[in-house]
Amino acid sequence: AQKITQTQPGMFVQEKEAVTLDCTYDTSDPSYGLFWYKQPSSGEMIFLIYQGSYDQQNATEGRYSLNFQKARKSANLVISASQLGDSAMYFCAMREGGTGGFKTIFGAGTRLFVKA
Amino acid sequence: DADVTQTPRNRITKTGKRIMLECSQTKGHDRMYWYRQDPGLGLQLIYYSFDVKDINKGEISDGYSVSRQAQAKFSLSLESAIPNQTALYFCATSAGQGLPGELFFGEGSRLTVL
Numbered sequence: 001a002q003k004i005t006q007t008q009p010g011m012f013v014q015e016k017e018a019v020t021l022d023c024t025y026d027t028s029d030p031s032y033g034l035f036w037y038k039q040p041s042s043g044e045m046i047f048l049i050y051q052g053s054y055d056q057q058n059a060t061e062g063r064y065s066l067n068f069q070k071a072r073k074s075a076n077l078v079i080s081a082s083q084l085g086d087s088a089m090y091f092c093a094m095r096e097g098g099t100g101g102f103k104t105i106f107g108a109g110t111r112l113f114v115k116a
Numbered sequence: 117d118a119d120v121t122q123t124p125r126n127r128i129t130k131t132g133k134r135i136m137l138e139c140s141q142t143k144g145h146d147r148m149y150w151y152r153q154d155p156g157l158g159l160q161l162i163y164y165s166f167d168v169k170d171i172n173k174g175e176i177s178d179g180y181s182v183s184r185q186a187q188a189k190f191s192l193s194l195e196s197a198i199p200n201q202t203a204l205y206f207c208a209t210s211a212g213q214g215l216p217g218e219l220f221f222g223e224g225s226r227l228t229v230l
Contacts, residue, residue: 035219037219045159106151108158
């Protein structure tokens, strides 16, 4: 069963506006971590932000924030004040705790296009 | 120099050939991973290793094998390459036994099997 779902294959946003990239996940492990990675056209994978399942506050890193809704099993990435350099693929990922073997699995990704 | 180095970065080979992708890291991490990226499928885990004596199959291990030669080195082999193994391959590392354990990626190895 698919454990990470990203339902938006592609998204467009106007420069300087905010955008939300959706991610839902499925796990029965109470201990897990959620990540977002960015892949620019150059191909490298860049870690953006992390949210632990026991964290009370939503994670923030500069212009990135993670809207964590545990009961809904969603972990949406919010990018504020979009920039042209934000155009890239974005992957949501989950790392389960002991029962999941501490390995990380990924969603299919969302391609973000930032328009000038 | 990159903390996680993959060689070769690009490789074109023919069906039936044996190919090895190598990964070395200077981050001192115990955990190493091989992922495969296909368009529309995200990254799929092929194999992972939590230390030199520990090798585990991931989601799509068929047709692949790995070797953990040292803490810093983790190689992926395709014994007899086939065209549907054409993909972008990533090696990654992570620290520690628990969370967060974010992944640190190499720059990727683009493999084309003709």
